Amino acid sequence: MQIHLNERTVSIQSDETLGTIRDRFKPEADILILNGFPAKGDAKMTAGDRVVLIRRGEIPEAAELEAQLMARSTPGVYEAVHGATIGIAGVGGLGSAIAVALARSGIGRLVLADFDVVEPSNLNRQQYFIDQIGMPKVDALKANLARINPNVQTALFHGRLDRDNIPQVFAPVDILVEAFDAPDQKALLVGAFRKHFPDRPLVAGSGMAGYERANSVITRRGGKNFYICGDGESAAAAGNGLMAPRVGVAAHHQANAVLRLLLGEEP
Amino acid sequence: MATMTLTVNGEPRELKAGTDLAQLLQQMQLNADCVAVECNHLILERETFATTTLNDGDSLEVVQFVGGG
Numbered sequence: 001m002q003i004h005l006n007e008r009t010v011s012i013q014s015d016e017t018l019g020t021i022r023d024r025f026k027p028e029a030d031i032l033i034l035n036g037f038p039a040k041g042d043a044k045m046t047a048g049d050r051v052v053l054i055r056r057g058e059i060p061e062a063a064e065l066e067a068q069l070m071a072r073s074t075p076g077v078y079e080a081v082h083g084a085t086i087g088i089a090g091v092g093g094l095g096s097a098i099a100v101a102l103a104r105s106g107i108g109r110l111v112l113a114d115f116d117v118v119e120p121s122n123l124n125r126q127q128y129f130i131d132q133i134g135m136p137k138v139d140a141l142k143a144n145l146a147r148i149n150p151n152v153q154t155a156l157f158h159g160r161l162d163r164d165n166i167p168q169v170f171a172p173v174d175i176l177v178e179a180f181d182a183p184d185q186k187a188l189l190v191g192a193f194r195k196h197f198p199d200r201p202l203v204a205g206s207g208m209a210g211y212e213r214a215n216s217v218i219t220r221r222g223g224k225n226f227y228i229c230g231d232g233e234s235a236a237a238a239g240n241g242l243m244a245p246r247v248g249v250a251a252h253h254q255a256n257a258v259l260r261l262l263l264g265e266e267p
Numbered sequence: 268m269a270t271m272t273l274t275v276n277g278e279p280r281e282l283k284a285g286t287d288l289a290q291l292l293q294q295m296q297l298n299a300d301c302v303a304v305e306c307n308h309l310i311l312e313r314e315t316f317a318t319t320t321l322n323d324g325d326s327l328e329v330v331q332f333v334g335g336g
Contacts, residue, residue: 094336163312183301183332190303190332191312198310204303209335222330223305236335247336 001047007067018043022053029053033071050075066151070106078106081262082151085109087173089161089189091137092116093242094205095179096127096144097251098258103145103152105259110145111173112138113157125244161189167196175258178204179251181236194226203257203267207231208250210240217249219257219267227267229253271323288319295329303330 002009005025012021019041022029031054032039045051052071054060060068070078086107088095091114099110114137118128122137132140138156145152157169166189170176176193180186183206190204207230208217216231230250236242257267269284275291282291288311292299304311305328311319321327 090336092336179336181334181336183298183334186332186336187301187303187313190330191310194303194305194310195312204330204332205336206330206332207335209333222303223310223328224308226303226305226328226330228330230333232331233333234335235333242335 001045003045003047003049003051005051006053006064012045014045016045017041018045018051021045021051026053026055028055028058030056036072036074066106069149069151073106077259077263081259082106082108084175084262085111085173086258087111087113087170087176088179089113089166089170089176090179090181090185091141092122092179092181093125093244093247094208094251094254095177096137096141097248098177098179098255099141099145100127100148101252101255102258103149105255106149107152109153109155109172111155111157111170112141113159113161113169114138115158115160125242125247161185163188163192166192170197173200175201175203175261177254177258178202179254183235190226194223199225201225201227201261203227203229203254203261205230205250205254207234208246209234209236209242211243211246214246214249217246217253219253221267227257229257271321273321273324274326276327276329282321284323286321287317288315288321289317291321291327292316292329297329297331301332303332304328 002011018032018039033052034043035050052067054068088099091112116137118132118135118137118140128140136158138158142154178189206228219229222228260267270281271284273280299316
Protein backbone atom coordinates (compact mmCIF):
# COMPACT_ATOMS: atom_id res chain seq x y z
CA MET A 1 0.00 0.00 0.00
CA GLN A 2 1.03 3.62 -0.37
CA ILE A 3 1.60 6.26 2.29
CA HIS A 4 2.96 9.80 2.29
CA LEU A 5 6.40 10.00 3.89
CA ASN A 6 7.77 13.53 4.32
CA GLU A 7 5.36 14.58 1.52
CA ARG A 8 6.66 11.89 -0.89
CA THR A 9 4.54 8.90 -1.84
CA VAL A 10 6.20 5.60 -0.89
CA SER A 11 5.09 1.96 -1.06
CA ILE A 12 5.16 -0.14 2.10
CA GLN A 13 4.15 -3.67 3.12
CA SER A 14 0.77 -3.92 4.79
CA ASP A 15 2.30 -5.37 7.98
CA GLU A 16 4.82 -2.55 8.43
CA THR A 17 4.72 -0.29 11.50
CA LEU A 18 5.86 3.28 12.01
CA GLY A 19 9.04 1.82 13.54
CA THR A 20 9.98 -0.34 10.55
CA ILE A 21 9.35 2.61 8.25
CA ARG A 22 11.69 4.72 10.39
CA ASP A 23 14.35 1.99 10.32
CA ARG A 24 14.12 1.76 6.55
CA PHE A 25 13.93 5.44 5.57
CA LYS A 26 15.43 7.52 8.41
CA PRO A 27 16.82 5.36 11.22
CA GLU A 28 18.24 8.37 13.10
CA ALA A 29 14.73 9.92 13.46
CA ASP A 30 13.56 10.32 17.07
CA ILE A 31 10.30 12.18 16.43
CA LEU A 32 7.68 10.14 14.57
CA ILE A 33 4.54 11.96 13.49
CA LEU A 34 1.54 10.11 12.12
CA ASN A 35 -1.31 12.14 10.62
CA GLY A 36 -0.36 15.31 12.49
CA PHE A 37 0.25 13.74 15.90
CA PRO A 38 3.31 12.19 17.58
CA ALA A 39 3.14 8.38 17.64
CA LYS A 40 5.23 5.41 18.83
CA GLY A 41 7.14 2.89 16.71
CA ASP A 42 4.51 0.17 17.17
CA ALA A 43 1.78 2.25 15.46
CA LYS A 44 0.10 0.31 12.64
CA MET A 45 -0.21 1.84 9.18
CA THR A 46 -3.20 2.44 6.91
CA ALA A 47 -3.06 3.31 3.21
CA GLY A 48 -2.87 7.06 2.68
CA ASP A 49 -1.33 7.79 6.11
CA ARG A 50 0.90 10.82 6.43
CA VAL A 51 4.18 10.14 8.16
CA VAL A 52 6.88 12.67 9.00
CA LEU A 53 10.20 11.50 10.45
CA ILE A 54 12.30 14.11 12.23
CA ARG A 55 15.68 13.97 13.91
CA ARG A 56 15.58 16.30 16.91
CA GLY A 57 17.87 19.32 16.45
CA GLU A 58 18.67 18.63 12.79
CA ILE A 59 17.93 21.40 10.30
CA PRO A 60 16.39 19.54 7.37
CA GLU A 61 17.34 19.87 3.71
CA ALA A 62 15.21 22.39 1.80
CA ALA A 63 13.26 19.61 0.07
CA GLU A 64 12.18 18.07 3.39
CA LEU A 65 11.80 21.30 5.33
CA GLU A 66 8.26 22.05 4.25
CA ALA A 67 6.96 18.60 5.22
CA GLN A 68 8.68 18.78 8.60
CA LEU A 69 7.43 22.32 9.31
CA MET A 70 3.84 21.22 8.69
CA ALA A 71 4.09 17.84 10.42
CA ARG A 72 1.90 18.89 13.36
CA SER A 73 -0.78 20.64 11.24
CA THR A 74 -4.07 18.84 10.75
CA PRO A 75 -3.71 16.75 7.56
CA GLY A 76 -5.19 18.55 4.56
CA VAL A 77 -4.74 22.04 6.02
CA TYR A 78 -1.40 22.72 4.38
CA GLU A 79 -2.68 21.53 0.99
CA ALA A 80 -5.63 23.92 1.34
CA VAL A 81 -3.62 26.98 2.33
CA HIS A 82 -0.29 26.81 0.48
CA GLY A 83 -1.84 28.00 -2.78
CA ALA A 84 -3.56 30.98 -1.14
CA THR A 85 -2.65 34.67 -1.28
CA ILE A 86 -3.69 36.74 1.73
CA GLY A 87 -3.46 40.53 2.01
CA ILE A 88 -2.72 42.19 5.34
CA ALA A 89 -3.41 45.94 5.53
CA GLY A 90 -1.35 47.27 8.42
CA VAL A 91 1.36 45.19 10.07
CA GLY A 92 1.25 46.53 13.62
CA GLY A 93 -0.08 44.66 16.64
CA LEU A 94 -2.76 42.80 14.72
CA GLY A 95 -1.11 42.46 11.32
CA SER A 96 2.32 41.27 12.46
CA ALA A 97 0.78 38.56 14.68
CA ILE A 98 -1.63 37.50 11.92
CA ALA A 99 1.24 37.25 9.43
CA VAL A 100 3.27 35.08 11.83
CA ALA A 101 0.29 32.77 12.49
CA LEU A 102 -0.45 32.41 8.77
CA ALA A 103 3.23 31.83 7.90
CA ARG A 104 3.38 29.09 10.54
CA SER A 105 0.23 27.59 8.97
CA GLY A 106 1.94 27.34 5.59
CA ILE A 107 0.17 30.11 3.66
CA GLY A 108 1.67 30.44 0.18
CA ARG A 109 1.85 34.19 -0.30
CA LEU A 110 1.28 37.32 1.79
CA VAL A 111 0.77 40.87 0.50
CA LEU A 112 1.93 43.11 3.37
CA ALA A 113 1.12 46.84 3.37
CA ASP A 114 2.16 49.46 5.94
CA PHE A 115 3.62 52.99 5.84
CA ASP A 116 5.29 52.91 9.26
CA VAL A 117 8.70 52.05 10.72
CA VAL A 118 9.36 49.97 13.85
CA GLU A 119 9.64 52.13 16.96
CA PRO A 120 10.16 51.21 20.63
CA SER A 121 6.52 51.63 21.73
CA ASN A 122 5.50 48.96 19.18
CA LEU A 123 7.46 46.26 20.95
CA ASN A 124 4.91 45.81 23.76
CA ARG A 125 2.68 43.92 21.33
CA GLN A 126 4.11 43.71 17.82
CA GLN A 127 6.21 40.89 16.38
CA TYR A 128 9.45 42.89 15.97
CA PHE A 129 12.80 43.11 17.75
CA ILE A 130 14.95 45.83 19.34
CA ASP A 131 17.52 45.61 16.54
CA GLN A 132 14.77 46.35 13.98
CA ILE A 133 13.92 49.81 15.39
CA GLY A 134 13.88 52.29 12.49
CA MET A 135 13.25 49.66 9.80
CA PRO A 136 10.08 49.82 7.69
CA LYS A 137 7.72 47.34 9.33
CA VAL A 138 7.08 45.50 6.07
CA ASP A 139 10.83 44.87 5.62
CA ALA A 140 11.29 43.79 9.24
CA LEU A 141 8.29 41.45 9.04
CA LYS A 142 9.48 39.91 5.78
CA ALA A 143 12.83 39.14 7.45
CA ASN A 144 11.11 37.63 10.51
CA LEU A 145 8.75 35.49 8.43
CA ALA A 146 11.68 34.16 6.38
CA ARG A 147 13.27 32.93 9.60
CA ILE A 148 10.04 31.09 10.51
CA ASN A 149 9.02 29.63 7.16
CA PRO A 150 11.18 30.42 4.10
CA ASN A 151 8.51 28.96 1.80
CA VAL A 152 6.16 31.91 2.34
CA GLN A 153 6.39 34.40 -0.50
CA THR A 154 5.86 38.05 0.36
CA ALA A 155 4.94 41.11 -1.69
CA LEU A 156 5.52 44.39 0.13
CA PHE A 157 3.89 47.81 -0.13
CA HIS A 158 5.61 50.45 1.99
CA GLY A 159 3.33 53.47 1.80
CA ARG A 160 -0.08 54.85 2.63
CA LEU A 161 -3.13 53.03 1.35
CA ASP A 162 -5.92 55.14 -0.12
CA ARG A 163 -9.08 54.60 -2.14
CA ASP A 164 -7.13 54.71 -5.40
CA ASN A 165 -4.32 52.28 -4.62
CA ILE A 166 -6.24 49.76 -2.46
CA PRO A 167 -7.66 47.85 -5.48
CA GLN A 168 -4.20 47.72 -7.11
CA VAL A 169 -2.17 46.71 -4.07
CA PHE A 170 -4.61 43.96 -3.11
CA ALA A 171 -5.59 42.82 -6.62
CA PRO A 172 -3.85 39.41 -6.17
CA VAL A 173 -5.36 38.50 -2.80
CA ASP A 174 -7.97 35.80 -2.18
CA ILE A 175 -8.83 37.24 1.24
CA LEU A 176 -7.99 40.64 2.79
CA VAL A 177 -7.28 41.18 6.48
CA GLU A 178 -7.88 44.68 7.87
CA ALA A 179 -5.33 45.32 10.62
CA PHE A 180 -5.12 49.13 10.85
CA ASP A 181 -5.08 51.16 14.04
CA ALA A 182 -7.17 54.28 13.19
CA PRO A 183 -10.95 53.70 12.94
CA ASP A 184 -11.47 56.03 9.94
CA GLN A 185 -8.71 54.18 8.06
CA LYS A 186 -10.34 50.84 8.92
CA ALA A 187 -13.66 52.10 7.51
CA LEU A 188 -12.05 53.52 4.38
CA LEU A 189 -10.19 50.30 3.61
CA VAL A 190 -13.22 48.11 4.23
CA GLY A 191 -15.46 50.31 2.05
CA ALA A 192 -12.98 50.54 -0.83
CA PHE A 193 -12.04 46.84 -0.89
CA ARG A 194 -15.59 45.53 -0.57
CA LYS A 195 -16.83 47.95 -3.22
CA HIS A 196 -14.16 46.75 -5.63
CA PHE A 197 -14.10 43.06 -4.71
CA PRO A 198 -17.54 42.27 -3.24
CA ASP A 199 -17.05 38.53 -3.71
CA ARG A 200 -13.76 38.28 -1.81
CA PRO A 201 -13.87 37.80 1.94
CA LEU A 202 -12.59 40.53 4.25
CA VAL A 203 -11.72 39.97 7.91
CA ALA A 204 -11.52 43.15 10.02
CA GLY A 205 -10.63 43.93 13.63
CA SER A 206 -12.50 46.27 15.97
CA GLY A 207 -12.21 46.52 19.76
CA MET A 208 -9.22 44.88 21.47
CA ALA A 209 -7.71 47.57 23.72
CA GLY A 210 -7.15 47.20 27.45
CA TYR A 211 -7.27 44.10 29.65
CA GLU A 212 -10.97 43.32 29.77
CA ARG A 213 -11.80 39.62 29.62
CA ALA A 214 -10.31 37.85 26.62
CA ASN A 215 -13.60 35.94 26.23
CA SER A 216 -15.41 39.12 25.15
CA VAL A 217 -13.41 39.09 21.90
CA ILE A 218 -15.51 37.31 19.28
CA THR A 219 -15.66 36.70 15.52
CA ARG A 220 -18.94 37.78 13.95
CA ARG A 221 -20.38 38.38 10.51
CA GLY A 222 -20.81 42.05 9.50
CA GLY A 223 -22.30 41.61 6.03
CA LYS A 224 -21.76 39.67 2.84
CA ASN A 225 -18.22 38.14 2.82
CA PHE A 226 -17.36 40.39 5.78
CA TYR A 227 -16.27 39.33 9.26
CA ILE A 228 -15.20 41.36 12.30
CA CYS A 229 -13.08 40.18 15.19
CA GLY A 230 -12.95 42.01 18.52
CA ASP A 231 -15.35 43.10 21.24
CA GLY A 232 -16.65 45.91 19.02
CA GLU A 233 -16.25 48.61 21.65
CA SER A 234 -12.89 48.73 23.49
CA ALA A 235 -11.22 51.63 21.69
CA ALA A 236 -7.57 52.48 22.22
CA ALA A 237 -7.66 55.76 24.14
CA ALA A 238 -5.96 57.68 26.96
CA GLY A 239 -6.19 55.32 29.94
CA ASN A 240 -6.95 52.29 27.76
CA GLY A 241 -3.82 51.08 26.00
CA LEU A 242 -3.03 48.27 23.59
CA MET A 243 -1.26 45.24 25.01
CA ALA A 244 0.06 41.99 23.66
CA PRO A 245 -2.43 39.53 25.21
CA ARG A 246 -5.73 40.99 24.08
CA VAL A 247 -4.41 42.33 20.74
CA GLY A 248 -3.02 38.83 20.22
CA VAL A 249 -6.40 37.26 20.99
CA ALA A 250 -8.09 39.45 18.35
CA ALA A 251 -5.26 38.88 15.85
CA HIS A 252 -5.57 35.13 16.20
CA HIS A 253 -9.34 35.33 15.82
CA GLN A 254 -8.61 37.02 12.49
CA ALA A 255 -5.96 34.47 11.46
CA ASN A 256 -8.29 31.60 12.40
CA ALA A 257 -11.11 33.20 10.39
CA VAL A 258 -8.78 33.25 7.36
CA LEU A 259 -7.87 29.61 7.91
CA ARG A 260 -11.54 28.62 8.20
CA LEU A 261 -12.47 30.52 5.04
CA LEU A 262 -9.68 28.76 3.11
CA LEU A 263 -10.95 25.41 4.41
CA GLY A 264 -14.49 26.23 3.27
CA GLU A 265 -15.89 26.85 6.76
CA GLU A 266 -17.91 29.83 7.94
CA PRO A 267 -15.72 31.84 10.38
CA MET B 268 -45.88 62.42 9.38
CA ALA B 269 -45.09 59.63 6.93
CA THR B 270 -42.78 56.96 8.28
CA MET B 271 -40.98 53.94 6.85
CA THR B 272 -39.69 50.78 8.44
CA LEU B 273 -36.21 49.45 7.73
CA THR B 274 -34.18 46.58 9.10
CA VAL B 275 -30.94 47.75 10.68
CA ASN B 276 -28.55 45.03 11.86
CA GLY B 277 -31.43 42.59 11.97
CA GLU B 278 -33.74 44.83 14.06
CA PRO B 279 -36.76 46.76 12.71
CA ARG B 280 -36.32 50.54 12.88
CA GLU B 281 -38.92 53.22 12.13
CA LEU B 282 -37.69 56.37 10.38
CA LYS B 283 -39.22 59.55 9.01
CA ALA B 284 -39.83 59.13 5.27
CA GLY B 285 -37.04 60.69 3.22
CA THR B 286 -34.32 60.14 5.82
CA ASP B 287 -30.93 59.68 4.19
CA LEU B 288 -28.13 57.42 5.35
CA ALA B 289 -26.06 60.23 6.85
CA GLN B 290 -29.06 61.26 8.99
CA LEU B 291 -29.65 57.68 10.12
CA LEU B 292 -26.02 57.35 11.24
CA GLN B 293 -26.39 60.64 13.14
CA GLN B 294 -29.51 59.29 14.89
CA MET B 295 -27.57 56.15 15.79
CA GLN B 296 -24.82 58.43 17.19
CA LEU B 297 -22.24 56.88 14.87
CA ASN B 298 -19.34 58.75 13.27
CA ALA B 299 -19.86 58.41 9.51
CA ASP B 300 -16.08 58.30 8.99
CA CYS B 301 -15.76 55.14 11.07
CA VAL B 302 -18.49 52.81 9.82
CA ALA B 303 -18.94 50.15 7.16
CA VAL B 304 -22.40 50.12 5.59
CA GLU B 305 -24.15 47.58 3.40
CA CYS B 306 -27.65 48.40 2.10
CA ASN B 307 -29.63 45.59 0.45
CA HIS B 308 -26.32 43.72 0.01
CA LEU B 309 -24.70 46.66 -1.80
CA ILE B 310 -21.52 48.12 -0.32
CA LEU B 311 -21.70 51.85 0.27
CA GLU B 312 -18.67 54.11 0.64
CA ARG B 313 -18.43 57.19 2.86
CA GLU B 314 -18.71 59.63 -0.08
CA THR B 315 -22.24 58.47 -0.93
CA PHE B 316 -23.81 58.46 2.58
CA ALA B 317 -25.39 61.94 2.29
CA THR B 318 -26.87 61.19 -1.13
CA THR B 319 -28.17 57.73 -0.25
CA THR B 320 -31.90 58.02 0.34
CA LEU B 321 -33.38 55.23 2.40
CA ASN B 322 -36.59 53.47 1.44
CA ASP B 323 -39.26 51.47 3.24
CA GLY B 324 -38.16 47.84 3.51
CA ASP B 325 -34.43 48.52 3.09
CA SER B 326 -32.13 46.16 4.94
CA LEU B 327 -28.93 47.65 6.34
CA GLU B 328 -25.85 46.25 8.03
CA VAL B 329 -23.92 48.94 9.89
CA VAL B 330 -20.60 48.13 11.55
CA GLN B 331 -18.80 50.64 13.71
CA PHE B 332 -15.01 50.60 13.97
CA VAL B 333 -13.18 51.63 17.11
CA GLY B 334 -9.46 52.44 17.20
CA GLY B 335 -6.68 50.00 18.03
CA GLY B 336 -4.60 47.42 16.26
